[in-house]
Amino acid sequence: MTIIFGHRGAAGTHPENTMPSFQAAIDLGADGIELDVHLSKDGIPVVIHDETVDRTTNGTGYVKDLTYAELQQLDACFLFPEWSGKASVPSLEQVAEWIRPLNVKLNIELKNDRIHYGQIEEKVISIIGKYTLESRVILSSFNHDSLVACYHISPHIERGALIHERLYQSWEYAKTIPAASVHPYYLSADQSMIAESQAHGVMVRPYTVNDEQMMKDLMKAGCAGFFTDYPEMAVRIRKSL
Ligand code: G3P
Ligand code: CA
Secondary structure: OOEEEEEOOOOOOOOOOOHHHHHHHHHOOOOEEEEEEEEOOOOOEEEOOOOEOOOOOOOOOEHHHOOHHHHHOOOOOOOOHHHOOOOOOOEHHHHHHHHOOOOOEEEEEEOOOOOOOOOHHHHHHHHHHHOOOHHHEEEEEOOHHHHHHHHHHOOOOEEEEEEOOOOOOHHHHHHHOOOOEEEEEHHHOOHHHHHHHHHOOOEEOOEOOOOHHHHHHHHHOOOOEEEEOOHHHHHHHHHHO
């Protein structure tokens, strides 16, 4: 079965990377959620996509220059004004505590490909351990050195290598990290790439798939999973097949 991850929660219909967005994704039937992590000025893993707060909140500046207390004051619903005032930037720990009793997966993307955050791997893995989420978490990143670091800290937590461009025999590359899965840009994942990679034991989970026909094709191709801003659409399509 193709596993459906709500991308930044249910980002097509809710303010991305907020608790209401994560709750919506699960309520809509997603098998898991995806979120993005940076470190605040005081070293707290926080859930937000960009390096700055400008696009998604009513604040300005780099996440790394704001304390967690300052981030909590921001309205994270800037992209969905009807939600204004209803959600702030969550900490990873807040999400971990919420997801613990739920039987769903959690893809944590370490957003450390543009900014080097000292010890982000240790801090994130410590939260995963505190809430005993090891068997349900996938750590992903475009920074593959960071995934290698994760492997050395906690080899049993699954790793997924995010890849922008089409990569020849990406499954072979994934094994050098080692990563159990590759997460390619959706246009780089065709049927033969998926079949070949998965035949070699490396799961393929493309991002970000928001097109109905593409969802159908991926499911029919036996793709391990994908990330979508519209989990409701993906769940409906999966039921119809
Ligand atoms: O994890 C898949 C996807 O989220 C990677 O791209 O930019 O949406 O974080 P981005
Ligand atoms: Ca992401």
